[in-house]
Amino acid sequence: MFDITTVPAAAFGPVTRAMLADYAAASGDNNPLHLSDTAAQQAGFHEVIAQGMLSMAFVGRWVTSWCPLHAVQSISSRFTAPTPLGSHLRCEGRIRSVENDSLTVDYTVTLEGSNVITLKGAVVVKAD
Template sequence: MNSGDALTLELPKITRSTLALYAGASGDHNPVHIDSDACTAVGIPDVFAHGMLSMAYLARLLTNYVAQERIRSYSVRFSAITPVNSTPSCTGTVVKVENGLAHLDLTVTLPDGTVTLQGSAVVTAN
């Protein structure tokens, strides 16, 4: 990895089926992710993706480029929801490489430019 290297991962549309499957796999059955009526009852227009689903996709971006055992740290901050039927994309940029470690900035973005997740990672450079 070299400073300036770019990583990308295009994702499929986040459907209701995606959310139901993730809820089952993760055990997170919070109604805001799977029940439209529960959402409208509390003033939310529709269901939205689990934040941890976006975090998992961002981790997939990393593991598409480096083996899991090379990841030394990974952290994120959630900044917006991912609405159902949106198609987010994941990107990463190597911001520096020093002492055998590559430092990356990571982002999940919706097609309209909304950033839903920002993070960073440190991986072994080779």
């Protein structure tokens, strides 16, 4: 159990081709949209875009920066926009509710310098 009254923000990035390649190798997500500019252009993008689950990995790092891993009960998410190469991401959250021994935090991942939300969801953690 832990105590929290506010949720700190965190920044990640820039998103690089090396990150995309490393994530593809680790996850098995070899979708050409994330690895080939030609494939990305055929899908209507200027160049490759980041894997959505790479953004979720950043969310996981953000959550465990303010909450011990053993306290995380669930993380839900919805992808809302692509993450281009070079992006700097900002993870922010606000406490939605505290019920019994659980705390629910709504979060967004935003492209820094814009209002574009690439990912949003909720984290439920055990709390005092």
